[in-house]
């Protein structure tokens with residue numbers, strides 16, 4: 085490094101006289117966007133770009149005690165970092181560390197005044213005294229000659245961390261044959277380079293790809309098609325060319341470099357594309373009115389499409405938590421596991437006998453069945469001709485950890501089992517793997533194969549889930565305060581003391597979700613309740629009550645029933661019926677232990693939901709986020725969510741249509757059927773409706789055709805109208821109700837083009853057809 089140790093007194097003077105921002109939160113900031121020779125940045129000081137878009141200063145990620153120099157969105161209340169300078173050389177004490185211009189470079193000195201990060205460019209001595217660092221409104225930190233702003237010496241856009249901002253290049257340097265990568269953070273607490281890299285594919289420079297540990301490519305975009313303005317394997321991008329888009333994306337190939345670049349049409353849109361610690365590339369946009377980040381797309385779409393996400397001896401499933409250790413194994417680090425950093429994988433609970441010969445008298449190692457999984461990477465073929473022989477081959481080899489015998493072929497695995505994915509019970513593409521364990525482990529495992537996970541259906545989650553069980557129970561009420569428009573359904577205002585008592589002083593915590601923790605409780609009348617304690621609700625009493633009555637109106641749709649609330653000063657709680665049977669999801673989708681819901685109930689749910697339905701505001705807040713995060717896919721949202729034009733009640737109609745189709749089929753719309761039928765269900769329905777075939781064949785096969793065919797036909801038709809591309813074609817919710825009630829008839833719906841595009845692409849795309857989503 086060019087810079088030398090410097091004497092603190094050299095910068096202490098300006099440091100004391102030129103304060104910029106006294107507080108990160110403070111709105112009364114000097115609008116300083118520049119660090120010049122006479123200014124430095126230390127402690128909680130920050131600089132802000134001229135238009136107030138970005139802010140730069142020390143920040144502390146998550147629960148870490150380390151500090152970094154970073155840049156974040158100034159107008160977003162939740163700290164959202166887009167760039168980090170010293171990503172792997174943190175400081176502890178921000179008051180004795182300083183970011184300063186030194187010898188023509190921007191340099192970060194740590195507590196001992198040792199330079200730990202620098203822009204590290206050589207500047208001629210004639211300009212080095214006038215060098216300044218300026219934070220621009222596009223998120224570029226530029227080091228330039230203070231006397232001539234067109235002389236740019238260094239810019240953060242050339243040194244991205246995990247985020248690709250609009251207006252910056254994702255570059256490939258033809259002279260060095262190297263890409264400029266985005267590298268994920270290690271964890272939410274640690275911005276140091278993690279395992280996942282997003283970059284221009286050096287072998288195919290008009291394609292982008294994601295690579296694990298700089299070695300294993302697990303996702304690629306397909307080549308850029310200038311005509312459709314999209315990557316061949318990312319048809320989602322295309323919808324922006326169908327409707328009004330929020331961004332334009334282009335590929336440029338020049339003599340010395342090629343690059344991708346995108347711009348947002350509306351400069352007030354806050355959005356970013358970044359390589360997430362989950363191993364997925366995500367594009368998200370800040371929705372100001374609901375104060376939430378909305379993830380528009382993730383690639384690969386499915387979490388288990390990320391290579392070796394769960395590390396050695398871990399197994400990935402599409403349900404949260406995504407990673408579990410194989411039977412007989414435990415997380416290498418529970419702490420990392422809790423932070424959703426799974427790459428460390430799992431270790432044996434008990435050593436194998438084989439590698440522990442000194443014990444001698446111990447019992448031989450045994451095998452446990454894995455349940456349906458994908459094969460881990462790097463199988464070795466063995467000559468064994470029978471299952472017994474295959475097993476004994478593995479038993480004899482101390483490094484062998486698993487075997488499989490399928491189609492008369494014996495495969496064994498030596499060493500770590502990587503990239504294993506747990507599949508649903510009815511997924512016939514799965515294989516059964518036999519995993520070697522110490523004999524004592526087998527005795528202690530009560531149900532080795534396919535252990536069912538108990539999913540606590542926390543109300544917090546249910547709040548966001550569209551599909552939660554609708555219960556038409558009549559509740560006893562104590563004090564009625566708010567009368568909602570649901571007719572005689574009233575909400576109870578509980579006293580805080582009553583809830584404290586009911587929950588035994590909030591002792592039984594069931595879970596934690598977006599807006600607070602949920603506790604189980606029992607009312608004096610014996611009713612079991614779930615109490616959600618809302619956190620950081622910065623709103624007045626009137627607003628809170630307005631919100632409550634809103635939730636009250638739609639609770640049949642997406643929640644277990646809201647019974648009442650408590651609002652005493654800053655204490656805001658919501659009281660729900662406790663649902664021991666779990667959510668609709670579990671009954672509707674193919675669960676392990678649940679009975680499928682009969683047709684009559686499904687129709688009631690559809691009708692009940694349709695009548696209560698219709699509040700974009702609340703849905704926007706909790707539900708859209710849940711949809712994108714839980715479903716991880718964009719197809720459940722109306723195209724306008726993606727293109728960014730105004731969200732209206734008709735956008736909810738779209739999602740409602742998708743839900744109706746799931747009620748019919750009993751599976752996720754994006755799930756592939758077990759018989760290998762690749763056609764995307766909503767499109768299939770639209771086609772069948774148009775061909776006038778018997779729609780009963782669309783019905784969940786577990787119902788054995790037990791349904792009213794007239795009702796099935798009505799639901800399918802109206803659902804197809806709900807999922808039309810253009811809002812204007814979609815019905816109003818009141819019309820949906822009338823159709824479901826049989827009062828109104830509908831004509832044949834056209835086949836929605838947007839969904840068809842997604843579906844057409846899916847048929848040729850290996851990367852998307854990962855595996856069936858299983859629900860347990």
Ligand SMILES: *[C@@H]1O[C@H](CO)[C@@H](O)[C@H](O)[C@H]1NC(C)=O
Nearest residue numbers: 085086200201202203204205
């Ligand atoms: C600064 O650049 C020089 C060469 O230009 C290189 O040797 C040195 O490692 C760099 N230092 C840092 C901290 O990047």
Ligand SMILES: *[C@@H]1O[C@H](CO)[C@@H](O)[C@H](O)[C@H]1NC(C)=O
Nearest residue numbers: 105106107108109127128129
């Ligand atoms: C920022 O630093 C100043 C001076 O050290 C201090 O008075 C102020 O409380 C700090 N603000 C925050 C938010 O920490």
Ligand SMILES: *[C@@H]1O[C@H](CO)[C@@H](O)[C@H](O)[C@H]1NC(C)=O
Nearest residue numbers: 120121122123213214216230
């Ligand atoms: C820095 O301060 C010195 C003396 O206070 C002054 O002469 C010089 O012009 C200043 N430089 C800049 C870039 O403001």
Ligand SMILES: *[C@@H]1O[C@H](CO)[C@@H](O)[C@H](O)[C@H]1NC(C)=O
Nearest residue numbers: 145146147148272273422423
């Ligand atoms: C920080 O730590 C607290 C308590 O240990 C925990 O509840 C919280 O989830 C952690 N936050 C993050 C972002 O890890």
Ligand SMILES: *[C@@H]1O[C@H](CO)[C@@H](O)[C@H](O)[C@H]1NC(C)=O
Nearest residue numbers: 176194195196197198199200
């Ligand atoms: C500052 O950085 C140097 C070099 O990395 C390191 O040796 C020193 O311990 C650091 N000082 C502190 C207080 O961490």
Ligand SMILES: *[C@@H]1O[C@H](CO)[C@@H](O)[C@H](O)[C@H]1NC(C)=O
Nearest residue numbers: 229231232233234235236237
């Ligand atoms: C500023 O720098 C640019 C390029 O570095 C140069 O072409 C221009 O003449 C300079 N302007 C002045 C006023 O020095």
Ligand SMILES: *[C@@H]1O[C@H](CO)[C@@H](O)[C@H](O)[C@H]1NC(C)=O
Nearest residue numbers: 258260261262285286287288
């Ligand atoms: C650049 O790298 C790619 C992929 O590693 C390789 O196929 C290609 O031959 C290289 N080109 C040059 C000019 O080195």
Ligand SMILES: *[C@@H]1O[C@H](CO)[C@@H](O)[C@H](O)[C@H]1NC(C)=O
Nearest residue numbers: 279296297298299395427428
């Ligand atoms: C990543 O690769 C390096 C060697 O290139 C290896 O040492 C390291 O263990 C790998 N990381 C994981 C998580 O496998």
Ligand SMILES: *[C@@H]1O[C@H](CO)[C@@H](O)[C@H](O)[C@H]1NC(C)=O
Nearest residue numbers: 324325326327328329729810
């Ligand atoms: C885009 O928006 C403009 C004005 O907002 C409108 O006139 C135009 O029809 C829209 N185009 C499409 C394809 O929706």
Ligand SMILES: *[C@@H]1O[C@H](CO)[C@@H](O)[C@H](O)[C@H]1NC(C)=O
Nearest residue numbers: 331332333334346347348349
């Ligand atoms: C994309 O948008 C930017 C800014 O609006 C504009 O400068 C650029 O020409 C556009 N590029 C294409 C290919 O449309």
Ligand SMILES: *[C@@H]1O[C@H](CO)[C@@H](O)[C@H](O)[C@H]1NC(C)=O
Nearest residue numbers: 258259260337338339340341
């Ligand atoms: C490409 O690089 C060469 C040599 O470094 C340089 O002479 C040329 O001007 C560059 N071309 C462009 C378009 O920047």
Ligand SMILES: *[C@@H]1O[C@H](CO)[C@@H](O)[C@H](O)[C@H]1NC(C)=O
Nearest residue numbers: 349350351352353354371372
């Ligand atoms: C740009 O976005 C802002 C905030 O989202 C919005 O208020 C404004 O109407 C948008 N402008 C246009 C031209 O769409």
